[in-house]
Amino acid sequence: HEASMIERRQRLLGPAYRLFYERPIEVVRGEGVWLYDRDGKAYLDAYNNVASLGHCHPRVVDAICRQVATLATNTRYLHESVLIYAEQLLATMPSELGHLMFTCTGSDANDLAVRIARSFTGGEGVIVTETAYHGITKIVAEFSPSLGPSVDLGPHVRTVPAPDSYRSPTGDLATEFTVAVEAAIRDLRRHGIKPALFICDSIFSSDGVFGEQPGFLKGAVDAIRAAGGLYIADEVQPGFGRTGDAMWGFQRHGVIPDIVTLGKPMGNGFPVAGIVVRPEVIDEFGRKARYFNTFGGNAVAAEAARAVLSAIQDEDLMRNARMSGAYLKDGIKALAQRHDAIGDVRGAGLFVGVEIVSDRSTRTPDARTCTRIVNGLREAGVLISACGPSANVLKIRPPLVFTTENADFLIERLDRVMMST
Ligand code: PMP
Numbered sequence: 001h002e003a004s005m006i007e008r009r010q011r012l013l014g015p016a017y018r019l020f021y022e023r024p025i026e027v028v029r030g031e032g033v034w035l036y037d038r039d040g041k042a043y044l045d046a047y048n049n050v051a052s053l054g055h056c057h058p059r060v061v062d063a064i065c066r067q068v069a070t071l072a073t074n075t076r077y078l079h080e081s082v083l084i085y086a087e088q089l090l091a092t093m094p095s096e097l098g099h100l101m102f103t104c105t106g107s108d109a110n111d112l113a114v115r116i117a118r119s120f121t122g123g124e125g126v127i128v129t130e131t132a133y134h135g136i137t138k139i140v141a142e143f144s145p146s147l148g149p150s151v152d153l154g155p156h157v158r159t160v161p162a163p164d165s166y167r168s169p170t171g172d173l174a175t176e177f178t179v180a181v182e183a184a185i186r187d188l189r190r191h192g193i194k195p196a197l198f199i200c201d202s203i204f205s206s207d208g209v210f211g212e213q214p215g216f217l218k219g220a221v222d223a224i225r226a227a228g229g230l231y232i233a234d235e236v237q238p239g240f241g242r243t244g245d246a247m248w249g250f251q252r253h254g255v256i257p258d259i260v261t262l263g264k265p266m267g268n269g270f271p272v273a274g275i276v277v278r279p280e281v282i283d284e285f286g287r288k289a290r291y292f293n294t295f296g297g298n299a300v301a302a303e304a305a306r307a308v309l310s311a312i313q314d315e316d317l318m319r320n321a322r323m324s325g326a327y328l329k330d331g332i333k334a335l336a337q338r339h340d341a342i343g344d345v346r347g348a349g350l351f352v353g354v355e356i357v358s359d360r361s362t363r364t365p366d367a368r369t370c371t372r373i374v375n376g377l378r379e380a381g382v383l384i385s386a387c388g389p390s391a392n393v394l395k396i397r398p399p400l401v402f403t404t405e406n407a408d409f410l411i412e413r414l415d416r417v418m419m420s421t
Contacts, residue, residue, distance in 0.1 A: 001026075001038070002023075002024065002026065005026060006019070006024065020047075020385065021374075021375060021378050022375050023375070023378070023379075025037050025043065025378065025383075026038050027043075030045070030051065030055025030056055031054070031055055031056055032054040032055060032399070032401060033045055033046075033054055033055075033398060033399050033401060033402055033403075033406055034055070035055065035383065041381065042381060043378070043381050043382065043383050044381060044382045044383065044398070044406060044409060044410060044413075045383050045398065045399065046382060046383060046384045046396045046397060046398035046402070046410060047383035047384055047385050047397070048264075048385075048397065049237060049242060049264055049265055049351075049397040049399075050264045050265060050268070050269055051265075051268055051269050051399055052240060052241075052242065052264075052265035052268060052308075052312075052399050052400050053265075053268050053308060053311050053312070053315075053317070053399060053400065053401060054399040054400075054401040055269070055399075056269075057268055057307075057308075057311060059307045059310070059311050060267075060268045060269075060270070060304055060307040060308055060311070062307070063303040063304055063306065063307035064270055064300055064303065064304050064307075066303070067081070067299050067300045067303040067304075068300050070299075071299055072298055072299060072300045073298060073299050074292075074294055074295070074297065074298050075102065075292065075293075075296070075297040075298075076292070079299050079302075081299045081302035081303050081306070082102065082297050082299070082302045084302070084306060085100075085302045085303075085305050085306045085309075086100040088306060088309055088310070089276070089305075089309060090276065092247045092248070092309070093248070093260070093276055094251075094256045096256050096278055097256070097257070097260060097276045097277065097278055098277075098278065098279040099276065099277050099278075099279055099282055100274055100275070100276050101274055101275050101276075101277065101282075101291065101296075101297075102272065102273070102274045102293060102296040102297030102301065102302075103263075103273045103274050103275070103293055103296045104271045104272065104273055104293065104295050104296050104301075105135070105263060105271065105273050106134075106135055106234075106236040106261065106262070106263025106264060106273050107134075107135025107136045107137045107140050107263075108135075108137060108273065108293070108296070109135075109236070109261040109262060109263055109273045109274055109275050110134045110135045110137075110140045110199070110232075110234060110261050111135065111137040111139050111140050112275055112291075113197075113199075113232050113259045113261050113275050113277075114126070114139055114140065114196070114197065114199075114232075115139075115285070115289075116259060116275075116277065116281060116282055116285045117196045117197040117229070117230045117232065117258070117259065117281075118196045118197075119284060119285040119288070119289075120230065120258075120281050120284065120285065121194070121195075121196045121197070121228055121229055121230060122194065123193070123194030123195050123196035123197075123228060123229060124156040124193055124194060124196055125156050125157075125158065125185075125188040125193040125194060125195040125196055125197075125229070126142075126143045126154070126156060126157045126158070126196060126197055126198075126199065127157075127158050127159075127160060127181060127184045127185070127188075127195065127197070127198040127199070127224065127229075128143045128144075128145065128157065128158075128159055128160070128198075128199055128200065129159065129160055129161070129162040129200055129204060129207050130145055130159045130160065130161055130162060130207065130389060131145060131146045131162065131206050131207040131208070131387075131388065131389045132144060132145060132146060132159075132162075132199075132200070132201065132204075132206055132207060133146040133147070133205075133206040134199060134201075134234055142154035142157060143157045143199070145159055146206040146207075155191075155193075156188070156193050158184035158187055158188055159184070160177070160180035160181055160183075160184050161180055162204045162207035162208060162210050163176065163177045163204065163210050163216055164207075164208065164210055165210055165212060165213060165344075165346060166343065166344045166346070166355055166363060167363060173213060173216040174215065174216040174217075174218065174219050175219065177216055177217070177219065177220050178219030178220050178222075178223055180220075181198060181219075181220040181223045181224065182223045185223060185224065185227045185229075189227075194228065195224060195227045195228060195229035196229050196230065197224065197229050197230045197231070197232050198220060198221070198223075198224035198229060198230075198231055198232070199231075199232040199233075199234055200217070200220075200232075200233070200234065201234040201235075201236065201237050201238060201249070202217060202233065202235075202238050202249035202250055202252065202253060203237055203238040203242075203243065203249055203347075203348065203351050205237040205238070205351070205387065205395065206387050206388075207387070207388065207389070208353060208355070208387055208388030208389065208393045209346060209347050209351065209352070209353025209387065209388075209393060209395060210346070210353075211238065211243070211249065211252070211347070211348055211351070212346045212347055212348055214245075214252035214253055214254075214348075215252070215253055215254060216253065217250070217253035217255055218253060218254060218255055221253075221255045221257075230257075230258035230259060230281065231255065231257050231258055232257060232258065232259045232260075232261060233248070233249065233250040233255075233257035233259070233260045233261070234261050235248055235249055235250070235260050235261060235262050236261060236262065236263040236264050236273075237249075237264065237351070238348075238351065239260075239262055239265070239266075240262075240265045240266065240308070240309070240312060241312050241317055241318040241321055241349075241400060242265070242321055242348075242349055242350055242351050242397070242400065243321070243348035243349040243351060244318055244319070244320075244321035244322030244323075244325050244326075244348060244349025244350065245318075245322060245348065245349065246318075247312075247318065248260065252348070258277070258278050258281050259275055259276070259277045259278070259281065260275065260276040260277075261273075261274075261275050262274050262275065262276070265308065266305050266308060267301060267304040267305050267308060268304065268307075268308045270300070270301060270304035270305075271295070271301065272296075272301035272302070272304055272305045273296075274296070274297075312400065315401075317400040317401065318349075318400075320400060320401065320402070320403075321349035321350040321400045321402075322349055323404075324350060324398075324402045324403060324404055324406070324407055325347070325348070325349040325350040325351070325352065327404045327407050328350070328352055328396070328398075328402075328407040328410065328411070329345055329346075329347060329352055331407055331408070331410075331411040332345045332352065332354055332411060332414065333345045334411075335411065335414060335415055335418070338415070339415075339418045339419075340360060341356050341357060341358070341366060341369050341418065342354060342355070342356065342357075342418075343355040343356065343357035343360055343363055344357075344363075347396075350397065350398055350399075350400055350402055351396075351397055352394075352395075352396040352397075353387070353388075353393045353394065353395060353396070354393065354394040354396065355388075355392065355393050356369050356370040356373065356392045356393070356394065357392070365388070365390035365391075365392035366392050367386075367390055367391040367392045369392075369421060370386050370391065370392040370393070370394060371386065371391070372421040373394060373414070373417055373418060373421055374386050374394065376417035376420065376421055377413060377414065377417050380413040380416060380417055381413065382409070382410050382413045382414070384396050384397075396410070398410075
């Protein structure tokens with residue numbers, strides 16, 4: 001059955017799609033932290049952070065069903081759902097960030113953010129980290145180096161090394177990162193390109209999960225502003241409480257962005273995304289441009305998003321992310337005493353990165369062992385992924401309802417798989 005589905009996929013969907021595992025899984029149902037395949041086998045889902053309340057959270061399912069059975073309208077009409085949600089979401093942000101605009105995906109949120117930033121600054125230049133991913137539209141793919149050789153970075157794009165806490169030469173991430181962003185600004189200028197923005201995901205999720213130490217972004221943000229550009233916080237990965245200590249990743253750095261972009265967990269699987277922006281930044285763009293996104297801000301999306309944010313708040317999921325995340329990280333650190341391949345365990349809340357190395361003293365990345373662990377865990381019933389410039393960092397992002405029992409399960413399986421790889 002699996003083989004015939006893979007053949008049909010290739011025939012019907014074409015060659016551009018990738019499957020993650022060596023032995024792909026057909027998932028047919030999800031509930032809480034678990035995904036189930038056709039044979040009823042359960043997998044602990046620590047792979048993606050879309051269903052961050054757990055799969056098919058009843059509150060979100062109810063909200064979607066209720067609204068879709070009543071009316072699925074768009075922002076051409078007055079509808080209160082988007083306003084209720086905007087009030088609720090903006091209340092979680094610093095007061096400087098006054099407007100919410102809806103999109104359907106993280107990519108079109110970043111696309112819109114860039115257009116606004118360019119309109120506001122009159123600049124073109126974009127600064128990102130070396131293995132960043134910000135999305136798939138043409139504009140955004142041009143500054144998503146993790147897409148690899150299939151996409152050329154734009155001539156107006158400069159990359160800076162991620163703030164790699166594991167290999168930092170000085171240990172002073174703030175200074176190192178600021179110096180790198182300043183150099184990128186100078187290089188843009190040398191080529192006659194005016195900087196428009198610096199965008200980063202404060203947990204550096206594609207770069208290898210480097211957001212454990214908070215507070216190091218301020219210098220980079222000050223530098224881009226001094227150069228006339230904006231700071232865009234891509235909260236698609238760190239946002240909505242995942243880091244446990246803040247609702248938004250940028251808050252951990254004591255900075256206030258000009259534009260925040262949102263996606264993935266915002267609808268717990270229902271497609272809803274958006275941007276939050278300072279009024280003065282959107283002012284001119286808003287007067288010139290007409291913005292309409294057919295499905296962005298439809299009433300069903302707004303109700304789904306409202307249920308998600310309410311559940312995060314009412315069920316105190318940030319606290320759970322903090323507690324379970326710390327427990328998970330400690331458990332994996334304890335494993336490092338037995339497994340030399342574990343070079344570093346880092347992360348914030350329920351976003352954990354585990355660096356797999358062939359030699360601890362040289363910190364040499366070991367992508368092959370990392371791949372073997374990811375595939376071994378899949379066989380053992382745990383789903384995670386890998387990231388980083390050398391594809392050697394285990395990326396662990398379970399739903400925010402993840403318990404310490406779930407963590408024990410993951411740690412025990414990881415131990416077992418590492419023993420046999
Ligand atoms: N930004 C970041 C940091 C992401 O991880 C992603 C998706 N992986 C995106 C933007 C793009 O989101 P989407 O796939 O919803 O377009």
